[in-house]
Amino acid sequence: MKIAAAYIRVSTDGQLEYSPDSQLKVVRDYAQKNGMLLPESFIFQEEEGISGKQAEKRPAFMRMIGMAKQKPKPFDCILLWKFSRFARSRRDSIVYKTMLRKQLGIDVISVTEQLGDDELSLLLEAVIEAMDEYYSINLAEEVKRGMLEKVSRGEPVTPPAYGYRIQEKRYIPNSETAPVVRWMFEQRAQGISCKEIAQQLNEMGIPTARGLRWEARAVEYLLQNPVYIGKIRWNPHRSSGRTRNTATIHAHRGKP
Incomplete structure (x- = not known):
């Protein structure tokens, strides 16, 4: 057999x-x-x-x-x-x-x-x-074209950034996390380092979107996200972990 x-x-x-x-x-x-x-x-x-x-x-x-x-x-x-x-x-x-x-x-x-x-x-x-x-x-290729079309209209193609939620294809401020984003920008504007901001967030018991502890690099990535100035960052091409041809499109959103 x-x-x-x-x-x-x-x-x-x-x-x-x-x-x-x-x-x-x-x-x-x-x-x-x-x-x-x-x-x-x-x-x-x-x-x-x-x-x-x-x-x-x-x-x-x-x-x-x-x-x-x-x-x-x-x-x-x-x-x-x-x-x-x-x-x-x-x-x-x-x-x-x-x-x-x-x-x-x-x-x-x-x-x-x-x-x-x-x-x-x-x-x-x-x-x-x-x-x-x-x-x-x-x-x-079909998926890529569909995503590019959504991005060109300012529609989200990924989970919402920290501080937002998605409603009817628009970014809407999240009442719970939007104030945290504002606080982070204010702290950084005062010269507080990303590492110190992360430490303070952890001390206050505020988790990341995934429920994890904050790290300096996570704070830095958030503060550099163009979504907070009304744009979407989308990477249609990736090679060996490096991003190429980054598209930044105006997004439909409210201020966090």
């Missing part, structure tokens, strides 16, 4: 896809009908929302690959709901499928896109991979 593993992933890109439980049910049914054993310990499931673009950023995927390299091999195949669950990048698909199939003798099977071992099936799988990557790239 063949031993199978299962890889389950659900993204948050708005596509119509099965829930993790539904994907697993389809995979289990396939394993049962084909006489395969699917142990619970060989079910690898990502947390919801994990992107399929980069394998290195998928903990469950990398754990599965690490286990697949063990000798003797722990399972004979990896079952997927669709090939798109395995990867959204042709590079990752080629690298990991080649390693699994040719080096480790572990097949990768889509239970809803069943293909054979003939040349036509290889071509169809390559087409599926290309379409999956195109979908991912196109979706990212």
